Amino acid sequence: MSYSILKVIKEGLTGQRGWKPAWRNPQPRSHYDFVIIGGGGHGLAAAYYLAGKYGKKRVAVLEKGWIGGGNAGRNTTIVRSNYLLEGNQPFYEFSLKLWENLEQELNYNVMMSQRGVLNLIHSDAQRDAFRRRGNAMIFSGADAELLSRDQVRAMLPFLDYDNARFPIKGGLIQRRAGTARHDAVVWGYARAADALGVDIIQNCEVQGFRIEAGRCVGVETSRGFIGADTVGASVAGSSGKLMALAGLTLPIESHVMQAFVSEAVKPAVPGVVTFGGPGHFYLSQSDKGGLVFGGDLDGYNSYAQRGNLPLVEDVAECFMSIMPSASRARLLRMWGGLVDMSMDGSPIIDRTPVDGLYFNGGWCYGGFKATPGAGYVLAHLMATGESHEVAAAYRFDRFRTGHVLDEIGTGAQPNLH
Ligand SMILES: Cc1cc2nc3c(=O)[nH]c(=O)nc-3n(C[C@H](O)[C@H](O)[C@H](O)COP(=O)(O)OP(=O)(O)OC[C@H]3O[C@@H](n4cnc5c(N)ncnc54)[C@H](O)[C@@H]3O)c2cc1C
Numbered sequence: 001m002s003y004s005i006l007k008v009i010k011e012g013l014t015g016q017r018g019w020k021p022a023w024r025n026p027q028p029r030s031h032y033d034f035v036i037i038g039g040g041g042h043g044l045a046a047a048y049y050l051a052g053k054y055g056k057k058r059v060a061v062l063e064k065g066w067i068g069g070g071n072a073g074r075n076t077t078i079v080r081s082n083y084l085l086e087g088n089q090p091f092y093e094f095s096l097k098l099w100e101n102l103e104q105e106l107n108y109n110v111m112m113s114q115r116g117v118l119n120l121i122h123s124d125a126q127r128d129a130f131r132r133r134g135n136a137m138i139f140s141g142a143d144a145e146l147l148s149r150d151q152v153r154a155m156l157p158f159l160d161y162d163n164a165r166f167p168i169k170g171g172l173i174q175r176r177a178g179t180a181r182h183d184a185v186v187w188g189y190a191r192a193a194d195a196l197g198v199d200i201i202q203n204c205e206v207q208g209f210r211i212e213a214g215r216c217v218g219v220e221t222s223r224g225f226i227g228a229d230t231v232g233a234s235v236a237g238s239s240g241k242l243m244a245l246a247g248l249t250l251p252i253e254s255h256v257m258q259a260f261v262s263e264a265v266k267p268a269v270p271g272v273v274t275f276g277g278p279g280h281f282y283l284s285q286s287d288k289g290g291l292v293f294g295g296d297l298d299g300y301n302s303y304a305q306r307g308n309l310p311l312v313e314d315v316a317e318c319f320m321s322i323m324p325s326a327s328r329a330r331l332l333r334m335w336g337g338l339v340d341m342s343m344d345g346s347p348i349i350d351r352t353p354v355d356g357l358y359f360n361g362g363w364c365y366g367g368f369k370a371t372p373g374a375g376y377v378l379a380h381l382m383a384t385g386e387s388h389e390v391a392a393a394y395r396f397d398r399f400r401t402g403h404v405l406d407e408i409g410t411g412a413q414p415n416l417h
Contacts, residue, residue, distance in 0.1 A: 039063025045375020064205035068186035080177035087393030095373025108188030111181035237338025264289030281318035345417030
């Protein structure tokens with residue numbers, strides 16, 4: 001079923017009885033050409049591009065719970081391509097370009113809102129670093145603009161510009177960046193993939209891999225064995241646990257990360273604002289008025305999807321140091337997600353030592369913005385056996401050869417990426 005304004009009007013006038021489920025609920029077949037494990041944004045996008053762009057048939061997505069129940073439905077929805085390194089910037093710009101056309105492509109309102117992402121500058125050294133980053137972005141075809149303190153003040157008058165420790169001295173803005181609606185992205189890809197014949201199988205946990213003569217020939221699931229010629233693992237925070245079932249140890253740790261929403265307030269924050277360097281904090285305002293914000297990881301390894309109070313205090317302190325007036329807003333909700341922290345802060349999209357088994361993970365804090373791009377390049381890798389050119393650096397062997405993609409220069413310290 002395609003969606004249009006005429007359809008909305010017709011259904012409104014006829015009691016909303018003509019809508020059909022947006023995707024089927026099929027029984028798993030005994031064998032597929034392509035199986036993708038993980039029904040988050042990445043897995044569903046990969047299935048969509050495999051079937052749509054690469055013309056592949058008999059594709060399934062296996063999800064242990066419900067689609068979008070993982071990080072796809074728990075993140076703060078910031079979409080941007082303000083990266084510095086050559087191995088990263090082209091990928092994220094590729095992904096941002098896919099976002100810019102996603103609603104037309106999927107015929108689904110993913111609420112992509114290019115309201116801008118502003119990184120605040122608090123010192124002269126940080127200004128130099130952001131100037132360099134902005135130049136790198138412009139060189140690779142993205143947009144970036146350095147703002148003076150007065151320009152930032154005109155945009156965000158309620159910030160604390162004269163905080164004794166963290167005065168605001170300007171900002172780097174990417175105007176094409178912004179936010180999108182997390183679950184709508186999942187549903188949009190699910191609906192479009194289903195229309196192309198992809199089987200989306202929920203409540204189907206992968207519990208093992210069947211490997212014969214070094215080749216993956218299928219997966220053992222909570223709903224029985226499912227054979228597959230090619231398998232792609234895309235399970236974000238569960239990457240380590242899943243790949244251990246194939247005998248693989250990853251350069252990835254799982255950590256809890258929390259996010260927060262305040263009660264609704266009048267429109268105050270026009271775009272996304274980040275307070276990075278001295279602290280770690282990011283803020284936007286949802287269309288319903290809630291202030292959506294988050295900060296660091298909880299800082300220890302865990303598979304829990306809820307966090308602890310010390311981090312709540314840390315995030316609140318960051319918030320107060322840039323926007324003291326927010327102290328009067330009440331917190332409405334908070335939750336935790338399970339992020340897959342790689343050792344250099346950059347992702348891995350690569351074949352594994354097991355033939356026919358491919359991996360996408362290590363997205364750390366930032367895989368939501370990568371959803372269309374990661375899906376596309378994983379589909380490319382699974383369909384052709386070769387890395388897509390914008391993801392050529394996302395290989396496992398960079399940790400062996402030392403060609404790490406350490407975007408923020410913190411070394412092998414996942415809690416700092
Ligand atoms: C609090 C928080 C805030 C964030 N904010 C941002 C942000 O602002 N911008 C940004 O770009 N990124 C952000 N991220 C990161 C982003 O959400 C993730 O990197 C991204 O969603 C990961 O890809 P995904 O959507 O496919 O993952 P998920 O939605 O987690 O999908 C993985 C799926 O695999 C399933 N699965 C796991 N194990 C199995 C198994 N054995 N068998 C079958 N299925 C399995 C899970 O149930 C899950 O549904 C944030 C993350 C968190 C937690």
